[in-house]
Amino acid sequence: MEKKKYNVRDALPDTPNAFYDAVERSLAACRSEKKERTWGLVRLPRKLLIPLVAALVLLVAGTAVAAGVWLRDNYSPANYMDTTREQREEQGKTIPDVEKAIESAAPQSGDYRIVMLPEFENAQTLDDFRMRQGQPRYNEADWAWIKDIKPEVEEVLVDGRTLNINIRLNTDHAQVFNWPDVEGQWVDALPDNVSFRKEGDSMAYPLGGGGGGINPSSVTDTGATLFTELILDQENVDFPSSGRVELTVEIGLRDARVEDLSPMGNVAKLFYTFTFDVSAGADLAPAQVTERKLSGSYVLTVDDWSDPEKPRLYNQRVSLDEVTLNEEIRYRQTGVYVTYTVKNAPADWTQALTYALLYSNREGKGHGIYIQYRIGQEGDWLDVGHENHGNFGESVVILPIFPSEYEQAKEKGVYLRLTECYGTAFNGEPIAEDWKMVLGEGSMSLNFTVEPQELAVIELPLP
Numbered sequence: 001m002e003k004k005k006y007n008v009r010d011a012l013p014d015t016p017n018a019f020y021d022a023v024e025r026s027l028a029a030c031r032s033e034k035k036e037r038t039w040g041l042v043r044l045p046r047k048l049l050i051p052l053v054a055a056l057v058l059l060v061a062g063t064a065v066a067a068g069v070w071l072r073d074n075y076s077p078a079n080y081m082d083t084t085r086e087q088r089e090e091q092g093k094t095i096p097d098v099e100k101a102i103e104s105a106a107p108q109s110g111d112y113r114i115v116m117l118p119e120f121e122n123a124q125t126l127d128d129f130r131m132r133q134g135q136p137r138y139n140e141a142d143w144a145w146i147k148d149i150k151p152e153v154e155e156v157l158v159d160g161r162t163l164n165i166n167i168r169l170n171t172d173h174a175q176v177f178n179w180p181d182v183e184g185q186w187v188d189a190l191p192d193n194v195s196f197r198k199e200g201d202s203m204a205y206p207l208g209g210g211g212g213g214i215n216p217s218s219v220t221d222t223g224a225t226l227f228t229e230l231i232l233d234q235e236n237v238d239f240p241s242s243g244r245v246e247l248t249v250e251i252g253l254r255d256a257r258v259e260d261l262s263p264m265g266n267v268a269k270l271f272y273t274f275t276f277d278v279s280a281g282a283d284l285a286p287a288q289v290t291e292r293k294l295s296g297s298y299v300l301t302v303d304d305w306s307d308p309e310k311p312r313l314y315n316q317r318v319s320l321d322e323v324t325l326n327e328e329i330r331y332r333q334t335g336v337y338v339t340y341t342v343k344n345a346p347a348d349w350t351q352a353l354t355y356a357l358l359y360s361n362r363e364g365k366g367h368g369i370y371i372q373y374r375i376g377q378e379g380d381w382l383d384v385g386h387e388n389h390g391n392f393g394e395s396v397v398i399l400p401i402f403p404s405e406y407e408q409a410k411e412k413g414v415y416l417r418l419t420e421c422y423g424t425a426f427n428g429e430p431i432a433e434d435w436k437m438v439l440g441e442g443s444m445s446l447n448f449t450v451e452p453q454e455l456a457v458i459e460l461p462l463p
Contacts, residue, residue, distance in 0.1 A: 074362060075400040076385030077157050077334050078229045081164040084218055085155060097402035098157070101280035101333040105156035110246070110273040112151050116143065117267050126264060133258045138267060142185070145173045146253055146268045153274040154225065158281035159334040160241070161387065161396075163207075163230040166215075167249070167272065170223040177214045177224040179256050186256035189214055189270075191228045192263055193250040199243040207237060207247075226251065232281070241282045248273045280333050284403065285463035288329040291343060294320040298453050299422040299433050301367035303359070304352040313446075314436030315422055318353065320455075322346045331406065331463045336399040338416065338460065340369075351393075358395040360386040361421055367450055370419040371397045376412040410462045418455040425449035 080088075080098055088094045117123055117138050127138050150170040157164040169189060179186030191212045195204040207230050218225035228249065232239045239245075251270040252263050259265030297319050304312045324344040330337040342354050359368030363383060372381035384397040397416075401409045423431055427447050 074383050074385045076387055076398050077159045077162060077164050081157055081166060082215060084225055097404055098334055102155050102157050104280045105158060105276040107153040107156045107274055107276040109153055112272040114147055115269045129264050130258050135258050143267050151270060151272040156276040158278045160281035160332050161233050163232055165228040167226045168223050169226055174219050174224045177219050188254040188256045188260040189226050189251050191249050192252040194230055195248050197246040198240050240278055242279050244275050244277050246273060246275045283330050283332060285331045288461050288463045290327045290461060292325040292327050294323045294455060296320055298420050300356040301422045302352050302356040306352060311439040312436060313439055315433050317433050329460060329463060333403060336401045338397050340395045355392040360395050362386050364421060364452060367421050367423055367448060369395050370421055372417045373399050374415050375409045381417050414460045414462060416458045416460060419452045420455050421450040421452050423448040424451045
């Protein structure tokens with residue numbers, strides 16, 4: 001039976017009808033690229049807030065997700081953990097300092113249990129949903145093999161900002177995760193809920209805002225690896241910086257022909273508990289905080305959701321003479337993290353303008369801030385991994401400068417180039433500095449040609 005289209009209207013019932021089509025077309029385009037789609041969508045925070053969906057629609061059509069990007073090019077811990085240790089070693093793409101951080105986590109497997117759909121509180125609702133999606137009702141015999149899955153935590157990487165985990169799902173039915181290239185069942189696995197316990201504390205605390213998915217290259221005849229990325233530096237999350245932590249991951253096993261992105265497709269839940277050491281995520285020096293004043297006149301391309309019934313996309317020329325950025329630098333085992341937020345802005349600036357200034361632009365091909373780095377005053381500018389995790393109003397980059405080379409880099413000087421890109425052509429047609437459009441009206445192909453504007457070249461005061 002054919003897989004039904006993702007029903008975004010169920011997930012976002014209050015979104016204007018004009019915008020539903022844009023989201024659904026973007027999701028359809030993602031799915032047409034086999035399982036690469038998984039990395040693009042589930043990496044984003046799991047709560048599909050309207051501004052986040054806006055970013056998805058704006059980026060997904062023209063920007064490939066940086067899965068499988070290694071080492072110095074757009075490095076991030078999440079990209080590094082996209083594959084298994086064996087694959088990294090075979091390809092000669094290991095980073096010793098990062099491997100040291102992974103090894104120090106020393107994960108140890110604990111208990112697990114598997115709950116099948118008939119045991120869910122909302123079992124009837126999910127079974128009815130299956131029928132509405134054109135799939136047969138749940139049959140225990142069809143899914144009995146799931147009960148024999150044995151989870152095993154392979155690697156954990158704590159970097160102080162995120163928690164990245166590879167969990168092996170050992171099963172003789174692993175080929176079902178290779179959809180849509182296989183006949184029969186299509187299955188996906190995603191982390192639906194996560195909680196943690198601190199060492200010596202009986203209380204469990206929720207840890208949300210992450211994502212994950214099955215790494216297609218990890219699927220073998222004996223199992224598949226589930227990658228999970230969780231966000232640690234978020235409000236109301238007091239994640240420890242030392243000691244061991246017990247983590248419980250609720251993995252939703254989805255019938256992907258019914259629904260692969262939301263728990264509406266679950267046919268089973270796997271609850272898996274394991275422990276690991278978090279010490280590798282600690283800062284290696286006190287954070288360095290600096291204020292950076294900007295100046296000059298620039299054009300911003302703005303995603304404006306101040307009116308959710310009529311979201312707009314437009315260009316606007318602004319003065320940055322009253323804008324000050326807050327620059328926070330953290331030195332960790334897994335690299336140098338630089339976070340920019342707006343400290344001061346003109347009184348008449350809207351939140352949309354503030355967000356537009358720091359909208360993360362990984363490769364300079366889209367609109368927003370494009371950040372590059374180099375060591376020393378000469379040489380090519382190199383791209384860095386952006387890790388804002390859908391948090392508008394900040395831009396975070398990770399420089400692949402590790403403890404084994406930190407002092408040498410500090411001696412030569414580490415420089416950032418901040419460039420603001422704005423749209424000069426839309427779907428091949430030139431657009432002016434005062435161009436604007438209403439999202440959901442007209443073409444849903446959001447393909448920009450951008451013009452770079454250099455904001456500043458900065459020598460970082462490394463901690």
